[in-house]
Amino acid sequence: MTRIISGRAGGTVLDVPPKGTRPTSDRVRESLFGALESAGVLDDARVADLFAGSGALGLESLSRGAASADLVELSAPATVLIRKNADRVRAAGVSGPARVHRANVTTYLAASAEEWDLVFLDPPYDIADHDLTKALVALAPRLSPDATVIVERAKRSAAPDWAAAGLVPERDRAYGDTTMWWGRPPL
Secondary structure (H helix, E strand, O other): OEEOOOOOOOOOEEOOOOOOOOOOOHHHHHHHHHHHHHOOOOOOOEEEEEOOOOOHHHHHHHHOOOOEEEEEEOOHHHHHHHHHHHHHHHHOOOOOOEEEEEOOHHHHHHHOOOOEEEEEEOOOOOOOHHHHHHHHHHHHHHEEEEEEEEEEEEOOOOOOOOHHHOOEEEEEEEEOOEEEEEEEOOO
16 A cells, blocks of 8 residues: 655555556655655655656655645556545645646656756666666756756666766665665756
């Protein structure tokens, strides 16, 4: 069972697509969001949840004080679930908008005029390295100057190619078979 861990919608249960996604575990999200809150990244942040799956990362951000979230997912069944999950979070008292976009991530980024402060990229574990790099390159111009970018992939995967996108690696942390890589625009 996937749920919102903390904030205004804490405890709200989220639906997860039956196949094609790999939800971030509650334990990993709890650790990740604890670090984000400690760094002061969430308050009034404009968030993008790319390869959103169930929308758990973007919706958790809204529950904890983010201003807005754009949730981008290509799968039609998954976007239906994300909309339902966003409605549940809104019903729990979260006021920031959750905008759900059914689109290819790289195509969406190339057409977007948005600017984000916090971005999650949680692609399928089998995504090719060059496809992740294309997404990062498309994302870079859409970042605020002090943005935080978090990429979640299998521990055995190569680190994101931050340099190809003009971004700088900040840190990484492994949680079982999952690794979270943090990056940002150069200072």
